[in-house]
Amino acid sequence: MQTKFSRRTIVKGGLTVGAFVPAFAFFAGNANAAGLPPLDVGDPTAKALGFLTDATKVDAASNPTFKAGQKCATCAQYQGKASDATAGCNIFAGHSVPAAGWCKVWAQKPGA
Numbered sequence: 313m314q315t316k317f318s319r320r321t322i323v324k325g326g327l328t329v330g331a332f333v334p335a336f337a338f339f340a341g342n343a344n345a346a347g348l349p350p351l352d353v354g355d356p357t358a359k360a361l362g363f364l365t366d367a368t369k370v371d372a373a374s375n376p377t378f379k380a381g382q383k384c385a386t387c388a389q390y391q392g393k394a395s396d397a398t399a400g401c402n403i404f405a406g407h408s409v410p411a412a413g414w415c416k417v418w419a420q421k422p423g424a
């Protein structure tokens with residue numbers, strides 16, 4: 313038996329899936345953030361971006377964009393609430409970062 317789909321059915325299905333996949337990814341990312349493995353400071357990308365688990369240890373001389381008080385919890389890339397001890401990071405997919413961490417990609421989270 314052969315099933316035929318009209319072009320309209322395929323387009324509607326694609327639009328429906330396209331609308332739900334980002335929403336699902338958003339909620340799945342937040343829900344799984346606590347279970348993510350911590351980002352290793354030895355990770356090549358982490359090293360390249362100067363990631364540290366403790367922002368108070370950032371060498372300001374070699375990181376001129378760093379300002380005291382910057383940390384993952386107040387970064388726009390931090391996927392958790394500011395009060396979360398760890399959360400996912402949009403830059404380091406598949407890993408969690410500590411609220412007290414920092415890297416060169418830090419950017420002020422609106423309202424934080």
Ligand code: SF4
Pocket residue numbers: 363383384385387388389390401402403404409413414415416417418419
């Ligand atoms: S991008 Fe932001 S949240 Fe992610 S590690 Fe860097 S400072 Fe932390």
